[in-house]
Amino acid sequence: MPETEIPEPSSRDRTTLVKLRERQCRYVVSDGGSEAVFCGGRTKEGSSWCPWHRQLVYTKPPSGGAKAGRGFVLPRSG
Template identity: 30%
Template structure:
């Protein structure tokens, strides 16, 4: 699955360390408080990041910076 990623967001995500591969877990077995970012192609046996998430969000800080686009200021007409 292709995702649109702006270069600026990618550069910001690079400042954070990517979570270790040791956290990765099959998506179907991921529990609460772990990053649900799918690594690779989504499929029946998809792996998710699995890094601990303390704030109850769906993604760790590294992947959240890739997934979400920062809000833009309102346009003045």
């Protein structure tokens, strides 16, 4: 089944921590500076990130017995 392309969130949604609201993406997009800037794009229920940033944060574990934990791929031991 082909994967659907996820659109990149608009930069118009970007916001600061004090203005961040429920169901807004918490992915930090600022390049430093005095205040963190968050994506602010719309999130799905139960997610901290919009679909665009979620695909960057989570990766599918490779086949072959790698252990996965909390969304991160851990290398095989031994």
